[in-house]
Amino acid sequence: MKIFTAEQIYKADKFTIAKQQIPSDALMERAATQLFEWMHSRLQGAEVTIQLFCGIGNNGGDGIALARLLKEAGYNIKVHVVNYSEKRSKDFLLNLERLKDRKIWPEFLNDDCVMPEIAPNDIVVDAIFGIGLNRAPSEWVGKLILHINASQAFVLAVDIPSGLPGNRIPWNTDHVIRASYVLSFQVPKLVFFLPETGVYQNQWELLDIGLDAEFMHTEETEYEFLVKPDVLPIYRPRLKFSHKGTYGHALIVGGSYGKIGAVQMAGNACLTVGSGLVTAYVPECGYHSLQTALPEAMVLTDEEDEYISKIEVPFHPDAIGIGMGLGTHEKSVKAFGEFLKNNDAPMVIDADGLNILAKHPEFVKHVPKQSVLTPHPKELERLVGEWKDDFDKLEKAKAFSKENQCILVIKGAHSLILSDGKGYVNSTGNPGMATAGSGDVLTGMITGLMAQGYLPLQAAVFGVYLHGLAGDIGASKMSYDALKATGIIENIGNAYMELFKRPEAEVVPES
Known part of the structure; x- marks a missing residue:
């Protein structure tokens, strides 16, 4: 609209x-x-x-x-x-x-x-x-x-x-x-x-x-308001004759001592939104908890126990979600910078990944083009500088997006996606989603969609809308106050069902 x-x-x-x-x-x-x-x-x-x-x-x-x-x-x-x-x-x-x-x-x-x-x-x-x-x-x-x-x-x-x-x-x-x-x-x-x-x-x-x-x-x-008819055409139906490899292999990179849950939620959301395979790369301290909490995912670990010191994976991922719970240890910062230089897979960068980019603007040029950055307002301010009001914020964010050929997802009550000078305002979501881990879930969802072959802008638009819809369904069951990030993940399937609900009399042909 x-x-x-x-x-x-x-x-x-x-x-x-x-x-x-x-x-x-x-x-x-x-x-x-x-x-x-x-x-x-x-x-x-x-x-x-x-x-x-x-x-x-x-x-x-x-x-x-x-x-x-x-x-x-x-x-x-x-x-x-x-x-x-x-x-x-x-x-x-x-x-x-x-x-x-x-x-x-x-x-x-x-x-x-x-x-x-x-x-x-x-x-x-x-x-x-x-x-x-x-x-x-x-x-x-x-x-x-x-x-x-x-x-x-x-x-x-x-x-x-x-x-x-x-x-x-x-x-x-x-x-x-x-x-x-x-x-x-x-x-x-x-x-x-x-x-x-x-x-x-x-x-x-x-x-x-x-x-x-x-x-x-x-x-x-210049702007569009995303409602159901805008989002439906983006959906890519799953095929009858397909297998897990058809839907991509996503890599989730992050975590540090005490913050492994961020990777677990991102990986879970990545799988739940439909990624065929998910591998998590975490410090050694996260191995057992991830293998236990998320048995569907594969886990690779760093040689360090409490933080990531290098990022080396033995496969080429279809999409990468990185930054959640990563921390800003100097070795993690160096590992992040080196990984950017050597990676060409599409990326979703969140949390500490954004904070590192803000402190090391020289890293930005190595971010693959059309990567998706998902800042909350404070992270956005670190990236683009202070603004005098919301309209100035949008102009600064659009300029950053255009100059660096990236897609910005500005998280908020109406999350706003910016790409190549155009903005898309989301219509789903609620105050209950202002809770720890909600952003990690969003990162995982967008990464999972990109791994399946959605173009980065499509993945951002569809992911933000579906994330908000899952939150709305979750809040309708348990209230704004009691909604947790894991509750959003639990309702991704219900969000798909709601999004593609058809009249009872309509027969859905076999794919």
């Missing part, structure tokens, strides 16, 4: 109006109708006061048109026009006249107005500012937003929470609507998914307002 910028959405509006030969207010009417139907299907005529706060641009026009439809359906409404400028869009003015024609008189709010009373059991519709906001709200509008946020009412934002710009962090974090729910038109907005801007809505949902399908399909975007 594509994520459009504000400029692209305006372009889509104009294209749709021209191609469908409709006036611009007809598109506004579609938007208002979709908003009304969403609300009406849930309220069913309930006796509740709906207070609509409408700006004087097109977002406000949507709110004014919605007010008319709500009133015609018998709802008790109060309409407030937030009069923050002398400029008004023509479609706002048109809908304002339609409202007045029905003897509905809005209250105009100005910089010297008394704040309207809002009861906690009211519903507030926020239609003050839209996606085109390009400067900080006036101080008095900011105070109105603070007043709405303090009301404890359910706040439904139209398209985007007011005060939140579409392409940067807010100017004043207090002057942004804290929306209970956002009804966004046609496509999601990037700000929904970033830590500094995603906090302004609890939930969001898309409304289809009939923007031209051909334009939506052909327009190139």
